[in-house]
Amino acid sequence: MPRESGTAVVAGVPVDTRHWIGGERVDSAGTFTDLSPIDGSELAEIARGTATEAAAAVAAAKAAFAGWAATPPAERARVLHSIADGVERRLDDLAIVETTDNGALLRSHRRGVMPRVAHNFRFFADWLLTLGHDDFETRGHTNHVDWDPAGPCVLITPWNAPLMLATWKVAPALAAGNTVVLKPAEWSPLTASLLADIAAEAGLPAGVLNIVQGYGAEIGDALTSHPDVRRISFTGSVPTARRIAASAAPQLTPVSLELGGKSPLLVFADADLDLAVDLAVEQYDNAGQVCLAGTRLLVEEAVAEEFTRRFTEKASALRQGDPRDETTDIGPVIHTRQLEKIDGFVRRAVSAGARTVIGGQPRGGNFYAPTLLTDVAQDSEIVQEEVFGPVLTLQTFTGEDEAVRLANDTRFGLAATLVTGDRERADRVSAQLVAGTVWVNCFFVRDLQAPFGGSRQSGVGREGGTWSFDFYCDLKNTVTAPKGWQDRG
Incomplete structure (x- = not known):
């Protein structure tokens, strides 16, 4: 008889193990077992998504897009700051769950990683409100640049720093006015589920953030090949990146790939x-x-x-x-x-x-x-x-x-x-x-306003600061002539 997902208690913290789609918890027919790397113990049975859940999540993101894209930047920024507040309130829960799930040091999660998660939301919320380009003239014509939201975004994240790297993508995508389908790595999915709860409590509208779990071959391909997806951002291995690029190619969906290193x-x-x-x-x-x-x-x-x-x-x-x-x-x-x-x-x-x-x-x-x-x-x-x-x-x-x-x-x-x-x-x-x-003469000093990404087979594209908005938006230049206006005086 198949095991069921639902709610697991991990290090004393209740974690819902179902998907988060359209503002609701959604189950799947099957599950996969999440193990702790610390001692190999079973932590939870996680809802195992398929093309069905992928389609539902993209549909929810598409339905929510117009409303979120039309939300004034100041209000989007307010919601992102509210999410950051929620992360800070639940910092200890997030830290112990992630340590139990992926084995990284608890002291690092408490002192550095989870505070950085909150900072990801605050930084891109604030950067959104300063985003702009000075108008410029061309033979008397005025050029005006806008960053228009692109649409539903699929974000696929790794297991080594699950929540920090997820929110490094989620925060700018949401700030830009896009809706999101996040697929966390199957080896460390738990804090993504907690993020869904935090975002809902912060007032993020239903469907703006969707989280689906599962294996790449079963749900990832269905997400990256979906014709309604407008952006794909992936952090992980070169072989998986090749599959994602091939999957996105028929739709010409832009991809941002942060891949391996041998530094x-x-x-x-x-x-x-x-x-x-x-x-x-x-x-x-x-x-x-x-x-x-x-x-x-x-x-x-x-x-x-x-x-x-x-x-x-x-x-x-x-x-x-x-x-x-x-x-x-x-x-x-x-x-x-x-x-x-x-x-x-x-x-x-x-x-x-x-x-x-x-x-x-x-x-x-x-x-x-x-x-x-x-x-x-x-x-x-x-x-x-x-x-x-x-x-x-x-x-x-x-x-x-x-x-x-x-x-x-x-x-x-x-x-x-x-x-x-x-x-x-x-x-x-x-x-x-x-x-x-x-x-x-230093290492791992990173500022979110700096460009981040790799050369050669370490990646495609750059994110961070305005570079993130360049990726998650469609840039539009409006050129206005100095003449031709009706006199309505």
């Missing part, structure tokens, strides 16, 4: 080595499940031995364990399948000649030891492919030209981190790196 972290001999080591060890954050992570450590040969010694000492002191414990530095990876994938990368690399400096093996359950590999070839799988786990490689270089060549020698171009004490070198090298974001 370099370059350390020059003139760098502050303590800073460089701190930044390198930080790449193990969220058990290495961060698309922006600088997983390829490129260290100038003159300081490589000392860097490796300090790195090994600091990384070996990291505490791995239950992410709900305040003293834990690294939690589990998201799923047994992800752990097996990570371990496969490491085993193949070692078989090919790589040397393990630290780690290199599972630690029971979904825990994988923080790992550093050296003696790796530039064209090897471990250097060229995204592992998405706590696995770093270390290579050396002897000068700027070699550093830049190694840094740029993958099919990705999402981010890069550069550590140097020479400001002119920082400028020279940064200018040559192929990346959507370059950090110099």
Whole structure:
């Protein structure tokens, strides 16, 4: 007999496990089981959507679009601020549910991630009210630019930072006057459901935000191929992005794709080595499940031995364990399948000649030891492919030209981190790196008004600030002649 979705109690917090469509909870004929990566326990039976629920969600978004698009920007902004208020009121609930669901550190969720969720709504609400372009003249004619809402948007989000990355898309799409169908990742769907409750309590009209759950092959394809969808934004893997692009192509639906990375972290001999080591060890954050992570450590040969010694000492002191414990530095990876994938990368690399400096093996359950590999070839799988786990490689270089060549020698171009004490070198090298974001003597400093996205196979398009509105809107230029008006005086 099939198991039923309904309401699950996760870490003491009730979570509705049905879809949210047109302002109502909607069940499906089937379910899928959501497991906690912390201990493998069953958290909930989640409504398993199909093309039927996809069609219903898009229809609800389409029906609600005209009303929300016509809502004055100030009122849209007020509702988004109200959603942010709701996030802040339920911050502890959101934090513990997401930690239980995806294994990231509870302290990070409480102190950084969930406050950022609220900030996503506040930022785009405020940016909406400043959005504009000065009128300009062409041979006496006036040009006026408008950002018109595009229509229903499908947003497909990953499991590594579920709510933060979902609201990074939801907030600007709603601010722009669009309606939304959000499909969270099936490995971490729970906080998206809580967002539906928060949005409804904030007064967001029915159908403006719809949330459907399920597998990509069963519901995702039906969403991305739907002729009434006007925008698709996806964060995830390159293979899935190819499927989405192919699915959207017949309708010419614009897509924004934020994909994988194999980012370099370059350390020059003139760098502050303590800073460089701190930044390198930080790449193990969220058990290495961060698309922006600088997983390829490129260290100038003159300081490589000392860097490796300090790195090994600091990384070996990291505490791995239950992410709900305040003293834990690294939690589990998201799923047994992800752990097996990570371990496969490491085993193949070692078989090919790589040397393990630290780690290199599972630690029971979904825990994988923080790992550093050296003696790796530039064209090897471990250097060229995204592992998405706590696995770093270390290579050396002897000068700027070699550093830049190694840094740029993958099919990705999402981010890069550069550590140097020479400001002119920082400028020279940064200018040559192929990346959507370059950090110099810092890491993961992100401002929502900056463009975000990747080059090469790390993505298509940019979002953030006005760039988000450029994507989620149809830009219109109205050109008005100076003559031809009737005199009504």
